Amino acid sequence: MNVHQSLTTARPAEPFPSLVPASAASEAMVRFETVSKAYPAYRDKPSVQALQEIDFAIPRGSITGVIGRSGAGKSSLVRLINGLEKPSTGRVIVDGREISALAGKELRLAQRSIGMIFQHFNLLSSRTAADNIALPLEIAGWSRADIAVRVEELLELVGISDKFDRYPSELSGGQKQRIGIARALATRPNVLLSDEATSALDPQTTRAILDLLANINRELGVTIVLITHEMSVVRQLAKEVVVIDGGRIVERDHVADIFTHPRHPVTQAFLSEAVGDSLPVSLTSRLLPQPIASGQAVIRVQVRGTDAGDTIVARLARELAIDVALLSARIDEIGGQHVGSLTIGIPGGDAATKQAVGYLSQNKFLVERLGYVA
Numbered sequence: 172m173n174v175h176q177s178l179t180t181a182r183p184a185e186p187f188p189s190l191v192p193a194s195a196a197s198e199a200m201v202r203f204e205t206v207s208k209a210y211p212a213y214r215d216k217p218s219v220q221a222l223q224e225i226d227f228a229i230p231r232g233s234i235t236g237v238i239g240r241s242g243a244g245k246s247s248l249v250r251l252i253n254g255l256e257k258p259s260t261g262r263v264i265v266d267g268r269e270i271s272a273l274a275g276k277e278l279r280l281a282q283r284s285i286g287m288i289f290q291h292f293n294l295l296s297s298r299t300a301a302d303n304i305a306l307p308l309e310i311a312g313w314s315r316a317d318i319a320v321r322v323e324e325l326l327e328l329v330g331i332s333d334k335f336d337r338y339p340s341e342l343s344g345g346q347k348q349r350i351g352i353a354r355a356l357a358t359r360p361n362v363l364l365s366d367e368a369t370s371a372l373d374p375q376t377t378r379a380i381l382d383l384l385a386n387i388n389r390e391l392g393v394t395i396v397l398i399t400h401e402m403s404v405v406r407q408l409a410k411e412v413v414v415i416d417g418g419r420i421v422e423r424d425h426v427a428d429i430f431t432h433p434r435h436p437v438t439q440a441f442l443s444e445a446v447g448d449s450l451p452v453s454l455t456s457r458l459l460p461q462p463i464a465s466g467q468a469v470i471r472v473q474v475r476g477t478d479a480g481d482t483i484v485a486r487l488a489r490e491l492a493i494d495v496a497l498l499s500a501r502i503d504e505i506g507g508q509h510v511g512s513l514t515i516g517i518p519g520g521d522a523a524t525k526q527a528v529g530y531l532s533q534n535k536f537l538v539e540r541l542g543y544v545a
């Protein structure tokens with residue numbers, strides 16, 4: 172069941188809220204101006220329209236999540252930001268420079284201010300941790316002495332100073348990604364692109380790496396673009412979220428709003444996987460599609476911010492004299508806000524249920540009727 176399908180209140184179908192006002196567009200670290208990307212036909216393969224009319228800005232110093240299913244166009248988006256691909260139409264501006272117009276030495280210089288981390292780390296197996304981190308500095312022509320100082324700083328920043336002389340094969344996935352992050356930051360980039368950087372890691376290591384990225388963003392002010400197909404990653408780290416599907420942006424919002432008011436079916440599907448919508452088995456096994464005499468209607472209420480879950484139960488009891496049963500609850504902190512859902516049982520038949528749903532909807536809660544229990 173897609174739990175978001177029967178939401179009884181919906182947000183107006185306004186265009187994507189502008190997270191970066193036009194007046195502040197120059198403050199953007201990355202700006203896509205009506206960008207499309209088509210890959211031409213090759214041998215027996217037809218041409219592919221990978222991205223279409225992408226128009227958005229990533230604010231300086233932000234952490235922005237870009238989420239989409241396989242083939243949605245995420246990697247193409249990343250390759251346009253770091254200049255590895257050119258748009259078919261439109262412009263890509265990074266840190267005030269039109270990267271899509273650069274070539275040769277100018278492009279290589281611009282790429283030094285764009286760090287990149289990858290799912291499979293992309294470390295050189297023949298180099299130690301320290302030498303992997305040193306690589307971009309060698310390419311940039313730094314002196315040996317400067318490289319040594321910088322590598323030590325970076326090893327400390329990512330918390331693996333003791334592993335400086337280890338080869339990648341001697342390190343865990345999390346340690347390898349720490350080297351990847353140190354290498355990406357070596358030339359002091361202003362923007363860090365993370366392309367599924369935690370997809371190969373277990374949940375605990377993922378959490379540690381995302382914490383590290385959050386620290387880097389906070390302490391160094393590096394803008395982070397987080398490409399992922401996992402809502403749990405977006406939830407932990409991003410402040411703003413862009414959802415892409417079929418090469419188009421289908422939804423954009425602050426992360427807490429995405430989690431409480433997903434509008435596009437793709438976003439809703441991602442959320443169903445990630446939010447832990449699942450009810451306790453003890454409840455689902457008893458859930459019936461039709462009302463039963465002296466039973467309860469089972470209602471899920473999305474809560475956020477100051478709408479603390481317990482006040483809903485108290486308000487229904489106080490203001491409507493409905494004796495609500497709290498069946499399950501889950502509240503998380505997302506983007507600095509409390510976000511979650513309560514599942515409540517409402518006794519008293521259809522009239523009481525309608526009254527409660529009407530009251531909650533009027534008070535701007537998203538409400539969903541899940542079924543009935545005895």
Ligand SMILES: Nc1ncnc2c1ncn2[C@@H]1O[C@H](COP(=O)(O)OP(=O)(O)OP(=O)(O)O)[C@@H](O)[C@H]1O
Pocket residue numbers: 210211219220221239240241242243244245246247248400
């Ligand atoms: N170099 C290329 N040549 C031709 N088609 C390409 C090329 N790169 C990507 N595509 C196609 O463009 C579309 C978008 O691919 P892209 O890799 O950007 O998506 P994605 O969201 O990153 O997917 P995944 O998560 O599976 O990597 C897909 O249909 C893909 O097959």
